[in-house]
Amino acid sequence: MWNATDDGGVGGRVALSGLLLAIAAGGAVDLALDRDAGLLHRAFELLLLALSLGAVAWLWVGWATERRRLASLRAASDATRAERDAWRERAEKLLRGLGAEIDEQLRRWQLSAAEREVALLLLKGFGHKEIAALQGRSERTVRQHAVAVYRKSGLAGRAELSAFFLEDLLLPPPSADA
Known part of the structure; x- marks a missing residue:
């Protein structure tokens, strides 16, 4: 299933936004050219124009939210990795010390x-x-x-x-x- 935040990167976001903006621009041009059309036709075209612009805004808000969430997850992952590395370093020092003590006892x-x-x-x-x-x-x-x-x-x-x-x-x- 397609997810608005799963676009494959910036290129996908720009392409989808460009498509929706082109649809909105086409609707605006059609609305301007159809001055003689009836009220119902013009209202329908205004609705399509508003929906296209709203979809662009909704997508960009979603993408911005996901980018912030991803940055937060990366920061948490980096912090966890740093904590793990520090623990590993302390544990390695202890294990080296333990190994040295075992070796010393075997020599005794x-x-x-x-x-x-x-x-x-x-x-x-x-x-x-x-x-x-x-x-x-x-x-x-x-x-x-x-x-x-x-x-x-x-x-x-x-x-x-x-x-x-x-x-x-x-x-x-x-x-x-x-």
Whole structure:
């Protein structure tokens, strides 16, 4: 369905307005040339002239309203985008800091580079087969690295490894009593 505000741009608005103005001009010329026509004929032509001019005015008011609404939506979108970018920047700083802290803890456990890499992939949720495929190693080698991670860290397994790093990140929501 055609919408008066959906004209495809300025060119469409100008073309449609020009068409309606041409109709109005034609009606005005016809009205001037038909002086001898009856009152009913002249009243009908005046009505067509008024309707054409009214349609042009109505369309331009609608287009102006839509342009203002679009500008408002763009401003809101820009503000939301800026807020998102600021949040992303803050989150990235925190995540970089978290990554550095995780890496530091893995070093404190005196893990080898291969063991640290396996530990990070385990924290990301990868299984032994997936890690082996990613690293181009055998699943047995990956499993041995995982066992070394658990032994050197004093943790019982993958769940405890994840819990070690996530426990403090997942704080309970503040209570109403606090």
